[in-house]
Amino acid sequence: MQRRYALFQTTAFRLSLFYALLYSLLTAVTLGVIYWSTTRYITAQVDAALIMERDGLIHEYHKGGLSALATTVNRRARDDVSGGHFWLILGAGDQRLAGNFLFWPSGLDGGHGFGYINLDNLSIPKDQRADDDDVDVRTLTTPLKQGARLLIGQALSSEEQLADHTFASIAWGVGVVALMSLLGGVLMGRNVLRRLESVSEAAGEIMAGRLSQRIPVAGRGDEFDELAERLNAMLSRIDQLVCGMREVTDNVAHDLRSPLTRLRNRLEVALLEAREATEYREVIEGAVADLEGIIQTFNALLSIAQAEAGMRRKDFSPVDLDALAADLGELYGALAEEAGLQLDFDRVAGACVSGHRDLIAQAVGNLLDNAIKYTPTGGHVRLALSREPGRVRLTVSDSGPGIPDAEHARVMQRFVRLDTARSTPGNGLGLALVKAVAQLHSATVSLGDAQPGLSVTLDFPAL
Numbered sequence: 343m344q345r346r347y348a349l350f351q352t353t354a355f356r357l358s359l360f361y362a363l364l365y366s367l368l369t370a371v372t373l374g375v376i377y378w379s380t381t382r383y384i385t386a387q388v389d390a391a392l393i394m395e396r397d398g399l400i401h402e403y404h405k406g407g408l409s410a411l412a413t414t415v416n417r418r419a420r421d422d423v424s425g426g427h428f429w430l431i432l433g434a435g436d437q438r439l440a441g442n443f444l445f446w447p448s449g450l451d452g453g454h455g456f457g458y459i460n461l462d463n464l465s466i467p468k469d470q471r472a473d474d475d476d477v478d479v480r481t482l483t484t485p486l487k488q489g490a491r492l493l494i495g496q497a498l499s500s501e502e503q504l505a506d507h508t509f510a511s512i513a514w515g516v517g518v519v520a521l522m523s524l525l526g527g528v529l530m531g532r533n534v535l536r537r538l539e540s541v542s543e544a545a546g547e548i549m550a551g552r553l554s555q556r557i558p559v560a561g562r563g564d565e566f567d568e569l570a571e572r573l574n575a576m577l578s579r580i581d582q583l584v585c586g587m588r589e590v591t592d593n594v595a596h597d598l599r600s601p602l603t604r605l606r607n608r609l610e611v612a613l614l615e616a617r618e619a620t621e622y623r624e625v626i627e628g629a630v631a632d633l634e635g636i637i638q639t640f641n642a643l644l645s646i647a648q649a650e651a652g653m654r655r656k657d658f659s660p661v662d663l664d665a666l667a668a669d670l671g672e673l674y675g676a677l678a679e680e681a682g683l684q685l686d687f688d689r690v691a692g693a694c695v696s697g698h699r700d701l702i703a704q705a706v707g708n709l710l711d712n713a714i715k716y717t718p719t720g721g722h723v724r725l726a727l728s729r730e731p732g733r734v735r736l737t738v739s740d741s742g743p744g745i746p747d748a749e750h751a752r753v754m755q756r757f758v759r760l761d762t763a764r765s766t767p768g769n770g771l772g773l774a775l776v777k778a779v780a781q782l783h784s785a786t787v788s789l790g791d792a793q794p795g796l797s798v799t800l801d802f803p804a805l
Contacts, residue, residue: 697782710723
């Protein structure tokens with residue numbers, strides 16, 4: 343019973359009820375127009391028959407006068423076996439001259455034209471009275487010379503039966519349409535309710551902490567399936583972010599604990615006893631270095647968060663990757679030379695993309711920094727640009743140890759470092775930032791084997 347009441351309270355049921363009433367109203371209007379047209383057609387046919395009868399009698403009147411007209415009317419009244427036709431001729435002073443009406447019916451004035459009366463059996467002879475006295479008659483009154491009048495009438499019993507039957511059919515039709523529409527609305531509402539209940543149940547599971555729960559997809563390819571797929575994609579992204587946040591929390595605690603502990607120890611040791619100014623300076627310089635590393639970590643996290651949130655997209659402008667790469671090549675060329683490495687640069691003109699120049703520079707700088715950091719002395723690093731129809735590719739490759747294929751996806755996550763001992767300088771956020779910047783620019787990032795070494799390619803949509 344609770345489920346039934348829930349159905350009646352749903353928006354789907356209310357919409358179904360509204361459309362059922364709307365369809366019923368439209369059906370009633372349509373069938374009402376048909377009924378009106380039918381009755382108009384029946385009336386027109388009866389009027390045409392009365393006019394034809396009147397014209398024939400007037401022709402007799404013009405040929406033989408009032409006596410000939412009376413003779414013709416009496417003959418037709420006697421020959422009318424159906425009892426559905428009526429005539430009356432009144433002379434001067436309303437004297438009845440002929441016809442099967444005993445007197446002029448009430449409800450008709452002395453004018454001329456069409457009219458309606460309800461058949462009064464007292465106005466016709468007893469032998470011509472019908473069993474049913476509730477019969478409408480369509481009349482046509484015509485004035486004659488010297489104050490005489492001619493009345494012609496035709497009973498509408500068969501026409502009324504047809505009209506009543508038509509009206510009853512219309513009423514039944516409207517009722518059936520309303521009932522079927524309402525039943526269809528109930529069934530549709532139940533179906534919609536079932537689909538929404540599956541979404542609600544999945545949402546309840548997720549709210550309870552089971553982030554792996556997904557909304558079932560019926561496989562019908564309808565709007566609900568599309569909504570479920572989009573929500574599932576969103577839930578997968580949320581699950582990924584939550585898992586990433588947990589991992590980030592653990593890694594932040596690990597990566598920041600060491601410099602913060604080292605900073606605290608240095609300061610505590612410096613306070614244990616009086617020292618020379620040079621010793622205090624060394625302690626302060628070490629503390630500044632530790633703080634600089636912490637600030638760099640937080641800046642990298644902030645840049646990743648801003649890129650993933652799309653906050654910098656409003657600052658996009660045309661970026662010439664060739665000019666940007668030239669500036670970075672000049673900057674990191676000196677670092678490579680100091681490390682005993684050779685930095686090569688392959689340029690290409692017209693490599694323009696739409697993006698945030700500083701973020702792209704930061705991402706490419708991270709790639710060059712990693713390449714220089716992990717490439718042994720005597721090796722080489724290459725920064726290459728290439729163009730294809732609709733795409734611009736930027737690749738940074740080196741001759742270092744590379745990254746195993748199985749680790750390519752994992753190293754793109756935050757705080758993931760293959761150096762589990764954390765002996766190499768860094769915070770494990772470089773490639774995560776590269777991935778976030780690539781996603782912000784609708785670009786793809788892929789890792790490959792440079793044989794030997796690692797190659798990282800950023801594939802941008804060309805401007």
